[in-house]
Structures are given as C-alpha cells and as structure tokens.
Amino acid sequence: MKLFNKVPRPNSIAVLLLAVASTLASCDKDFLDRAPQGQYTQDNYPYPGGSGPYDQYLFGAYSSLRDFNVHSQSFIAITSIRSDDADKGSTPADGGANAIDMDNFPVAVNNGFANAMWSGYFNLVNKANIALDQVANNDEIVATPEVKVQSEAEAKFLRAYAYFMLVRVYGRVPLIDKVFEDPAAQANVPQSTPEQVYALIESDLQFAAANLPMSWSPTFVGRATKGAASGLLAKVYLTQRKWAPAMTAANAVITSGQYSLFPSYDRLFREEGENSSESVFEVQATSSPAFPDANGVQYAQVQGVRGTGTWDLGWGWNTPSTNLEAEYEAGDPRKNRTILYTSTTSSPTEGLTIYGEKTPLGLPNPRYNQKVYTNPSRRAAVNNRFGHWFNVRVLRYxxxxxxxxxxxxxxxxxxxxxxxxxxxxxxxxxxxxxxxxxxxxxxxxxxxxxxxxxxxxxLGMEHDRFFDLVRWGIAGETLRAAGKTNFNDARDILLPIPQTQIDLSKGVLTQNPGY
Structure with a gap:
C-alpha cells in the first residue's frame, strides 16, 4: 500500500540554491531546466531581476502547492475518484480503506486522505498568512506601496485557492486569517459557516484581481495574475449560483487579451502545452538529471501506468471509468486523448499511447489517465520515469x-x-x-x-466533475446511477471533519452531518 510515499524535498533556501547550482552546472539552460515556482536560483536570490523583498515568503507558499498532501494522492482521490469520471484503479487492495471508501462511500472519520488534505491545505493557508504578516508588519523590509499591495494580492490569491478547496470538501472550516504563535491556539479556532468562508474567498480574490499584474516576465512563469484571480473568482461565484458576477469575472479573463485556446487539444496535455496560451493557472514542477524529483510533484506518478520494467510508470490510480467513456460523442478526439486503453488478447492493437507505444498485455487496469502520460524521451533525459516534472493544470481558458x-x-x-x-x-x-x-x-x-x-x-479527469455535480444538485442521482450506490445525499457531498483534527481541537471542531 502506497499511502504516504512522499518524496522528501529540501526545506531550506541554502539547500535549494545548492540544488539549482548543481543542476545548472550539469545541464544546458533550456525547457528541461526551467526553475520551478517557489524556488530561488542563483539569478533571483535574494531578489534582483524583477523579484521582490517578500518573495522568500511568497515562494514558500507556492512551493506548498507541490506538496504531497496538496496536489497528489489525497487530492486525486477526493476530487476525482469520488466522482463518476474515475475508478480507484491500481490493484483491489491498494490504498486500503482510505482509498476504497473514496470510491464507494461512506468515508470514515479516521480516513487518512481526508486528514492529509486538511493538513496540506491549511499548511498552504498558513504559508499565505505568513507572507501577509510580513507585508503588514515587518518594518525591516523596505518596499514601495505598490510592491506591498502586489505581494499582498499574491498571498491572498493563494489563501483563497486553499480555502475554496477546503470549503467545497469539508463545508464548515475554521477561518484562519492571521499567524498564530501558538499552534495549539490555532487548533482551537471554531468552524465558520460556508457563507463566511466564501465571503473571505471573494474578498481575497477581488483584491487579487484588482492588484495583480496581467502577466509576469518569463523568469517568474506560473505566478498568479489578474486572469488567474478573475478566473478562480468566476468559479467561486458559479459554485454559489451567482450567475451575473460569474459572467463578469469570466469576461474579465476573456477580454484581457492574455489567453486563447491552444490549437491542439492533444498537445495541450503534453509537456509542450505547459504554461501555454490556455494556461490560466498551473502548479509548476520540474526535474533534472541531478535532481529528478526534489522539486517536482507526484501528481503524474500516482496516476501513471502500473506495470513492470519500463512500464512501471506509477501507481495506476484514478483510472477513467466506463461511465466517462460512454459520455463522449462519436468521433470526439478528446476521448482517446483522455483515456489510455491497455492491450488485451481480444484487442491487441488497442493499447497505443499518444507517442505510439503499444502497452503490454497483462496490465492490472484496462484504462489509465492519458492526460498525465509522460514523454518517454523526457523520462530518459531527466532520469525519472514517474513524471515529477509534470505541471498540474488548475485552471485553463x-x-x-x-x-x-x-x-x-x-x-x-x-x-x-x-x-x-x-x-x-x-x-x-x-x-x-x-x-x-x-x-x-x-x-x-x-x-x-x-x-x-x-x-x-x-475537462474529463481534471478534478472538477465531483464539485460540478454537487453545485448542480445532482450528485446523488448521478453517482448512484454510475454504480456508487452507497452515496447518501445528506452526507457524502462533504467529507467528514477528520477525527484527528477534532481531537486536536479538544472538541471545538464538530463533525459534519451523517458521520
């Protein structure tokens, strides 16, 4: 069982600098060696070349987006495997009850994935709050009012993103909008209503949309922009059925002149499609021969083909369902770009990857997520077959x-x-x-x-489906029709508040209905 198989990452700026220095010494400066978001390099430390005095705090928050508990195993299970887009995949027992319950419901109050996501996203909230505290209270940092406001906007975007995930997954969550010197005190903050949480999210994103730049220099690819804030705000409004504000926010992205549909749906999900004209916000990751996984994310690995030898590309989780397969219209090329079929004795030519490789017979799952299938040449170039360099598309045009x-x-x-x-x-x-x-x-x-x-x-396999079903009010009927017959409308649109967190709060946090 691969429950918390987390790749260790350097935690200090000094280690990060050493890693980048070694990378630059061993490789040509090209796309393979682009600096990941949330990491200093020799060129931007401490903050020349367009960077700013608060970036060490902001980059700490950005780097949390790559954390295992933010955009890897628990994220995939909670946003995708719970939906009718995907099955758990892998082998029947892999992941144990933590994974199986995400697929079939109900989720237990001691589920490890539920607690991991809670911890991961509140860590992101804390990192954003640290940056905000530095902007507001660190008088030793000299910065213009414009730099202060822009840095505040960037941190608020990241906090809003974290809270948007938390409120959709758990409903009532504590509103933490300041830095606590005593961690125990933070654990005892009571839950706020979803309406109160959404009010903070909207306020943060409105501020971010007003004060972030339209774009950044290539040195800082992946940092939040006006378009990212407006696009996320549109989804926040849509979730609350605030149709007119949602139109206004989405239109701000459409009319900005910064975005367009990438010409090829196929190539959009290859490495060459990262940070393309269609990218509104992506989690940045990178690999190099010297550091194949330290600055990456395990998002692709969790979903990679589960095989042996050269076909040992991941854990095989989050496999496209037959229900999703049946949704495509005849001839829709997005079907084969989303679903990687594996070879069988009855259809030995069916299992072809986007790079023309024939999958071997005997793989444990009939389908895998083709949108995270990685380039075999890239695997060889960075000495990493698990795709740690693969960006996570959070929002696209x-x-x-x-x-x-x-x-x-x-x-x-x-x-x-x-x-x-x-x-x-x-x-x-x-x-x-x-x-x-x-x-x-x-x-x-x-x-x-x-x-x-x-x-x-x-958007198949891109982590919106479950939330769409909930906001449309059709989650129960749809998921039960797809075979998830244990789904209970009064309980399962939210996860339980993790019992670990209730215990840490000494009962201040209370459980969601039905658990």
Whole structure:
C-alpha cells in the first residue's frame, strides 16, 4: 500500500540554491531546466531581476502547492475518484480503506486522505498568512506601496485557492486569517459557516484581481495574475449560483487579451502545452538529471501506468471509468486523448499511447489517465520515469469559456452561451466538420444539458466533475446511477471533519452531518 510515499524535498533556501547550482552546472539552460515556482536560483536570490523583498515568503507558499498532501494522492482521490469520471484503479487492495471508501462511500472519520488534505491545505493557508504578516508588519523590509499591495494580492490569491478547496470538501472550516504563535491556539479556532468562508474567498480574490499584474516576465512563469484571480473568482461565484458576477469575472479573463485556446487539444496535455496560451493557472514542477524529483510533484506518478520494467510508470490510480467513456460523442478526439486503453488478447492493437507505444498485455487496469502520460524521451533525459516534472493544470481558458457559457445561459443570454460553447467544441473538432456538430438549441434546459455535457468531456479527469455535480444538485442521482450506490445525499457531498483534527481541537471542531 502506497499511502504516504512522499518524496522528501529540501526545506531550506541554502539547500535549494545548492540544488539549482548543481543542476545548472550539469545541464544546458533550456525547457528541461526551467526553475520551478517557489524556488530561488542563483539569478533571483535574494531578489534582483524583477523579484521582490517578500518573495522568500511568497515562494514558500507556492512551493506548498507541490506538496504531497496538496496536489497528489489525497487530492486525486477526493476530487476525482469520488466522482463518476474515475475508478480507484491500481490493484483491489491498494490504498486500503482510505482509498476504497473514496470510491464507494461512506468515508470514515479516521480516513487518512481526508486528514492529509486538511493538513496540506491549511499548511498552504498558513504559508499565505505568513507572507501577509510580513507585508503588514515587518518594518525591516523596505518596499514601495505598490510592491506591498502586489505581494499582498499574491498571498491572498493563494489563501483563497486553499480555502475554496477546503470549503467545497469539508463545508464548515475554521477561518484562519492571521499567524498564530501558538499552534495549539490555532487548533482551537471554531468552524465558520460556508457563507463566511466564501465571503473571505471573494474578498481575497477581488483584491487579487484588482492588484495583480496581467502577466509576469518569463523568469517568474506560473505566478498568479489578474486572469488567474478573475478566473478562480468566476468559479467561486458559479459554485454559489451567482450567475451575473460569474459572467463578469469570466469576461474579465476573456477580454484581457492574455489567453486563447491552444490549437491542439492533444498537445495541450503534453509537456509542450505547459504554461501555454490556455494556461490560466498551473502548479509548476520540474526535474533534472541531478535532481529528478526534489522539486517536482507526484501528481503524474500516482496516476501513471502500473506495470513492470519500463512500464512501471506509477501507481495506476484514478483510472477513467466506463461511465466517462460512454459520455463522449462519436468521433470526439478528446476521448482517446483522455483515456489510455491497455492491450488485451481480444484487442491487441488497442493499447497505443499518444507517442505510439503499444502497452503490454497483462496490465492490472484496462484504462489509465492519458492526460498525465509522460514523454518517454523526457523520462530518459531527466532520469525519472514517474513524471515529477509534470505541471498540474488548475485552471485553463476552456474552463473559463464554459463557465461563462453556463452563467450566460442561466441569465437568459443564450446567444453568448452558444458562442462560447462553440469555441470549445470547434477546437476539439480540429477541422473535422463531420463530428461534434455545433449546438444550436436556444431552449434553456437543453442548452444547460449541452453545457454540462461539454464540461464533462472537455475537462474529463481534471478534478472538477465531483464539485460540478454537487453545485448542480445532482450528485446523488448521478453517482448512484454510475454504480456508487452507497452515496447518501445528506452526507457524502462533504467529507467528514477528520477525527484527528477534532481531537486536536479538544472538541471545538464538530463533525459534519451523517458521520
């Protein structure tokens, strides 16, 4: 069982500097060696070349995005395996009850993944609060008002992102908006209502959208921008069914001139598609021959093909479901770009990767997530077969277009909804007008169904499906129809508050209904 197989990472700036120095000495400066977000290099330490005096604190928060408890095993289980997009995968017993319960419900109050995500995202909250505290209270740091405001905006974006995940997963959570010198005192902060949490998220993102730059220099690729804040704010509004504000926030991204759909859906999910014109926000990761995993994330490894020898590419979790497979329209090329079929004796030619490799017979799962399948040449170049360099796409432009389309339809603007929907379908069609015919209905209910369908196939395996089902109010009926018959509407839209956290709070935290 691979429950907490976390790759150790350097914790000090000194170690990070040594790692980068060794990397630069052994490799050419190209895409393979791009500096990861949240890490100093010889070129930006302490803060020349466009960096700022608060970056050591901000980068500490960014680096937490790569943590195992933030965007790896627990994240994948909670956001994807719980949905009808995916099955647990791997071998039947792998992960034990922690994983199996995420797939089949209910999740126990002592579930290790539930506690890991709680810990990981509150650590991100704390890192953001440390940066905010430095901006507000460290008089030894000399900075212009503009630098202070921009740094505050960046930290608030990261805090909002953490809280948006926490409130959707657990509902009532403690609102921690300051640094606690005594960790025990923080453990005793009572829960706030979801409405109070959303108010903080909205305030943070509104501030971030007003004060972040449109873009950063290539040196700082991946840092939060106005578009990232507005795009995330659109999703926050959409989750609360605030249709008009959602349209406004999404439109700020659309009209910014910073983003466009990447021409190829296929290449978007290859390494060359990272930080492309479609990227609104991504978690940055990197590998090099000298440091193949220390500055990466285990996101691709958890989902990689589970085999032997050269096919030992990961743990084999989060495998696309037959339910997702059936959702695609005939000829939709996104199906084979999302689902990697493995070879069987009955269909020996079916299992081809995007790089033309034939998968071997006998793999434990019939399908794997093709969106995280890594380039074999890259594996060899960095001496790492587990894809630790693979970025996590948190928000992309197609998602923003579909959010706008959904909000527009709900407010009666069917013309604009159809326009944005067609943009996404046209890219997927890739010039083949015989497939994915344009949606033309102006009936609100029919268009709503079409937009929901499009979100599922466009964003398949990208961690939005469960949250979409919950906010649409159809989680129970949909998941039970997909075979997750234990799903209880009154209980399972939220995870339990981890019993470990309730115990640490000495009973200040209280459990969610039904657990």
């Amino acid at each position: 197609a998602d923003v277009l579909l959010m706008y389309a959904e909000a527009a339809n709900e407010t009666g603007n069917t013309t604009e909804a159809l326009e944005k929907l067609e943009m996404v379908r046209a890219r997927a069609r890739a010039g083949n007008n015989a497939i994915l015919l344009p949606v033309t209905t102006t009936n609100q209910d029919e268009l709503r169904a079409a937009i929901r369908h499009e979100r599922r196939v466009e």
